[in-house]
Amino acid sequence: xxxxxxxxxxSLSQMCRSIEKGEHTAEAIINACFDQIEAREPDVRAWQYxxxxxxYLKQYRDNQSFYESSxxxxxxxxxxxIIDTKNMPTEMGSSIxxxxxxxxxxxxxxxxxxxxGIILGKTVTTEFAYFKPGKTCNPKDLARTPGGSSSxxxxxxxxxxxxxxxxxxxxxxxIRPAAYCGSIGYVGSRGEYSLRGAQPxxxxxxxxxxxxxxxxxxxxxxxxxxxxxxxxxxxxxVKPLRVLVCQGALIGDTSVEMAQALSALSDRLLxxxxxxxxxxxxGELLEMVDHHGHIMAWEVxxxxxxxxxxxxxxxxxxxxxxEQGKSMKRARYLGSLKAAEETDKWLWSLCDxxxxxxxxxxxxxxxxxxxxxxxxxxxxxxxxMGLPVITLPxxxxxxxxPLGVQLIARHRDDDRLLQIAKWFETVLA
Amino acid sequence: xxxxxxxxxxSLSQMCRSIEKGEHTAEAIINACFDQIEAREPDVRAWQYxxxxxxYLKQYRDNQSFYESSxxxxxxxxxxxIIDTKNMPTEMGSSIxxxxxxxxxxxxxxxxxxxxGIILGKTVTTEFAYFKPGKTCNPKDLARTPGGSSSxxxxxxxxxxxxxxxxxxxxxxxIRPAAYCGSIGYVGSRGEYSLRGAQPxxxxxxxxxxxxxxxxxxxxxxxxxxxxxxxxxxxxxVKPLRVLVCQGALIGDTSVEMAQALSALSDRLLxxxxxxxxxxxxGELLEMVDHHGHIMAWEVxxxxxxxxxxxxxxxxxxxxxxEQGKSMKRARYLGSLKAAEETDKWLWSLCDxxxxxxxxxxxxxxxxxxxxxxxxxxxxxxxxMGLPVITLPxxxxxxxxPLGVQLIARHRDDDRLLQIAKWFETVLA
Numbered sequence: 001x002x003x004x005x006x007x008x009x010x011s012l013s014q015m016c017r018s019i020e021k022g023e024h025t026a027e028a029i030i031n032a033c034f035d036q037i038e039a040r041e042p043d044v045r046a047w048q049y050x051x052x053x054x055x056y057l058k059q060y061r062d063n064q065s066f067y068e069s070s071x072x073x074x075x076x077x078x079x080x081x082i083i084d085t086k087n088m089p090t091e092m093g094s095s096i097x098x099x100x101x102x103x104x105x106x107x108x109x110x111x112x113x114x115x116x117g118i119i120l121g122k123t124v125t126t127e128f129a130y131f132k133p134g135k136t137c138n139p140k141d142l143a144r145t146p147g148g149s150s151s152x153x154x155x156x157x158x159x160x161x162x163x164x165x166x167x168x169x170x171x172x173x174x175i176r177p178a179a180y181c182g183s184i185g186y187v188g189s190r191g192e193y194s195l196r197g198a199q200p201x202x203x204x205x206x207x208x209x210x211x212x213x214x215x216x217x218x219x220x221x222x223x224x225x226x227x228x229x230x231x232x233x234x235x236x237x238v239k240p241l242r243v244l245v246c247q248g249a250l251i252g253d254t255s256v257e258m259a260q261a262l263s264a265l266s267d268r269l270l271x272x273x274x275x276x277x278x279x280x281x282x283g284e285l286l287e288m289v290d291h292h293g294h295i296m297a298w299e300v301x302x303x304x305x306x307x308x309x310x311x312x313x314x315x316x317x318x319x320x321x322x323e324q325g326k327s328m329k330r331a332r333y334l335g336s337l338k339a340a341e342e343t344d345k346w347l348w349s350l351c352d353x354x355x356x357x358x359x360x361x362x363x364x365x366x367x368x369x370x371x372x373x374x375x376x377x378x379x380x381x382x383x384x385m386g387l388p389v390i391t392l393p394x395x396x397x398x399x400x401x402p403l404g405v406q407l408i409a410r411h412r413d414d415d416r417l418l419q420i421a422k423w424f425e426t427v428l429a
Numbered sequence: 430x431x432x433x434x435x436x437x438x439x440s441l442s443q444m445c446r447s448i449e450k451g452e453h454t455a456e457a458i459i460n461a462c463f464d465q466i467e468a469r470e471p472d473v474r475a476w477q478y479x480x481x482x483x484x485y486l487k488q489y490r491d492n493q494s495f496y497e498s499s500x501x502x503x504x505x506x507x508x509x510x511i512i513d514t515k516n517m518p519t520e521m522g523s524s525i526x527x528x529x530x531x532x533x534x535x536x537x538x539x540x541x542x543x544x545x546g547i548i549l550g551k552t553v554t555t556e557f558a559y560f561k562p563g564k565t566c567n568p569k570d571l572a573r574t575p576g577g578s579s580s581x582x583x584x585x586x587x588x589x590x591x592x593x594x595x596x597x598x599x600x601x602x603x604i605r606p607a608a609y610c611g612s613i614g615y616v617g618s619r620g621e622y623s624l625r626g627a628q629p630x631x632x633x634x635x636x637x638x639x640x641x642x643x644x645x646x647x648x649x650x651x652x653x654x655x656x657x658x659x660x661x662x663x664x665x666x667v668k669p670l671r672v673l674v675c676q677g678a679l680i681g682d683t684s685v686e687m688a689q690a691l692s693a694l695s696d697r698l699l700x701x702x703x704x705x706x707x708x709x710x711x712g713e714l715l716e717m718v719d720h721h722g723h724i725m726a727w728e729v730x731x732x733x734x735x736x737x738x739x740x741x742x743x744x745x746x747x748x749x750x751x752e753q754g755k756s757m758k759r760a761r762y763l764g765s766l767k768a769a770e771e772t773d774k775w776l777w778s779l780c781d782x783x784x785x786x787x788x789x790x791x792x793x794x795x796x797x798x799x800x801x802x803x804x805x806x807x808x809x810x811x812x813x814m815g816l817p818v819i820t821l822p823x824x825x826x827x828x829x830x831p832l833g834v835q836l837i838a839r840h841r842d843d844d845r846l847l848q849i850a851k852w853f854e855t856v857l858a
Contacts, residue, residue: 104735107732191633194732203624228759302654303536306533309543
């Protein structure tokens with residue numbers, strides 16, 4: 001006899017369907033999420049701020065008929081603490097903004113509320129979504145970093161505290177923590193979603209990110225954020241014809257186990273009749289790691305002008321980044337923007353009919369310790385090019401810890417990326 | 430004997446120099462600005478919110494040694510009421526946000542304060558920087574619209590209430606009001622400035638804008654917003670080698686007087702030895718007017734999700750735009766983004782060695798009446814392409830009302846655009 005699945009472990013879409021069918025009540029699912037938080041939050045520390053069970057249920061019951069008829073049924077969503085919420089502080093992981101209470105919801109928060117989602121709380125972010133870690137531990141191994149900057153969102157979703165959460169990525173802030181914690185992380189194409197109310201770090205790089213445990217939930221959230229009906233975009237799983245495989249070594253150091261995992265996945269693709277092509281010349285991608293860094297330094301230095309009034313309250317890595325951006329020649333910044341455009345063209349002209357690029361989502365499993373969030377290199381090239389990316393769990397090292405792979409698509413090809421990810425999800429299951 | 434120039438009529442840079450030389454005190458200049466506001470504001474109505482003279486002088490005197498040693502000497506700056514200020518409400522021209530008090534300064538505001546500028550007040554904007562006018566009248570003829578959406582910034586600067594002001598442009602919101610009121614208006618390249626704290630309308634179109642009466646002030650503000658020393662960018666006047674002239678008729682209806690003014694300016698350029706080339710094939714630009722409208726409708730619909738909770742408080746034109754964006758097919762939106770990219774390539778490949786495009790900044794002088802802000806068509810193509818643009822006063826119709834021309838440069842060629850504008854300023858003087 002198997003124990004019944006705890007309802008907090010379902011996908012958001014499954015939760016909604018089970019409520020529609022009368023298998024679970026919304027309150028039963030909400031309570032299961034809170035049970036999980038009560039059991040695990042003392043160790044995982046995913047939340048910067050959260051509603052308690054009573055406050056959440058009051059919010060639900062006060063508008064129960066709205067939630068019952070809504071798309072998201074009053075189910076819980078986590079929001080990275082870099083994204084403004086009108087009923088909760090938004091502190092951006094910095095003591096400069098301790099207790100900062102926004103007056104408006106960010107657009108993405110407003111849209112989720114309109115769809116009947118309830119914001120359970122704010123998830124831990126690194127300082128201004130850069131490198132200085134928050135308090136979160138990796139739910140798969142508490143001795144390890146969850147990755148950053150969307151640390152709390154990745155951990156809360158991976159640990160089944162909430163089915164979905166929002167984050168943001170400027171370097172590797174969605175893909176890396178999702179890979180380390182074993183959740184799905186999706187980064188939208190540059191310009192794809194409204195970032196109103198999501199605090200900017202670098203305007204040429206910032207993208208909204210979504211976390212879930214099933215690809216169908218990413219499609220559901222995407223339709224809400226795009227103000228489209230789910231049926232308006234193609235959502236069925238699509239098997240790719242041709243996948244371009246990028247070895248991590250083309251971008252930076254990767255572990256032997258990660259290389260083996262990628263190789264094993266390539267073999268599985270071949271067995272499924274997918275044409276697998278190895279990306280060979282890769283100097284461009286390695287250079288793109290540096291170009292990404294230049295763009296980020298230049299723009300962060302300008303975007304955080306307000307905080308440069310309080311230099312003593314900024315971490316050393318962030319101060320260093322801003323100093324680098326301040327002393328940089330504008331020509332270097334423009335050169336890096338130009339290189340990103342050209343590398344994007346180069347990448348997609350390498351080989352005809354490529355649906356997606358497959359690459360390691362991180363160099364390895366999550367590193368031990370909590371003083372750093374791991375290397376962002378595996379994400380920098382795609383982020384500099386503004387491409388949509390998704391990381392999928394399913395691969396593991398010999399100790400059973402997650403090794404994430406990522407799929408990268410052409411700019412604005414987000415719908416098709418998610419369709420292909422849905423197919424990969426079955427291969428990785 | 431000529432009367433001495435009132436110090437509020439100087440450029441910001443002249444004001445700073447005159448303080449350095451001991452010709453004027455900062456307080457004398459500040460008082461002259463307030464004298465002008467007291468005399469004219471009852472008619473012009475440029476301000477949504479403003480410090481009174483005593484509060485301003487208290488702010489100045491409380492930190493006098495900082496201001497005396499600062500770049501901007503405690504001189505006044507106006508801020509469009511779509512840009513967040515921590516000590517003044519930011520209402521975005523909408524009753525939805527009546528009394529809305531931001532908790533943080535926008536980046537651009539923080540940078541101006543760091544440079545020793547004092548925010549005198551918030552200037553009138555149309556509703557969410559779209560079409561519904563605010564209360565401002567055109568200072569050159571009160572019976573006419575000042576244009577929009579940065580109506581108050583353009584009027585306050587043209588009327589010598591403040592030397593400079595900030596605005597923003599998504600369609601024609603800087604160029605048109607500057608042209609109608611007779612001030613200089615500059616729109617930065619897409620992505621050039623931090624827009625943190627400037628409320629977004631359409632992320633693929635929004636640009637920061639600056640208003641002044643002299644090009645050197647635009648260069649000064651630009652250096653502050655870029656966190657660079659003024660001497661780090663080339664600032665001297667540059668005579669263009671070749672100018673591509675775009676007749677307004679290629680984009681939409683223009684008046685006979687505007688066509689004549691453009692023609693007269695072309696003749697002056699020829700007399701100065703500038704190579705003037707007429708842009709002939711122009712169907713692409715006309716199509717770009719529609720493409721701009723599609724991008725705007727799609728993105729505004731998403732960015733104003735929060736306000737769609739209060740549909741009864743939105744104007745009809747804005748509701749219509751959002752409805753259009755909601756029912757639009759995504760393919761149409763993506764097609765318009767693509768067309769903008771391609772038209773940008775087309776434009777700059779038409780003719781070698783073109784420094785700037787010269788075009789009418791608006792269809793004509795400011796229209797009579799206050800129920801509309803005039804046609805945005807002359808700006809839509811360049812804004813869809815994300816190009817830097819500056820409009821310069823100096824041309825007039827037979828009644829002496831301003832006819833603005835605009836100069837358009839390649840993406841990110843902002844420094845050179847301003848150098849060439851400095852040369853045009855002398856031609857137009």
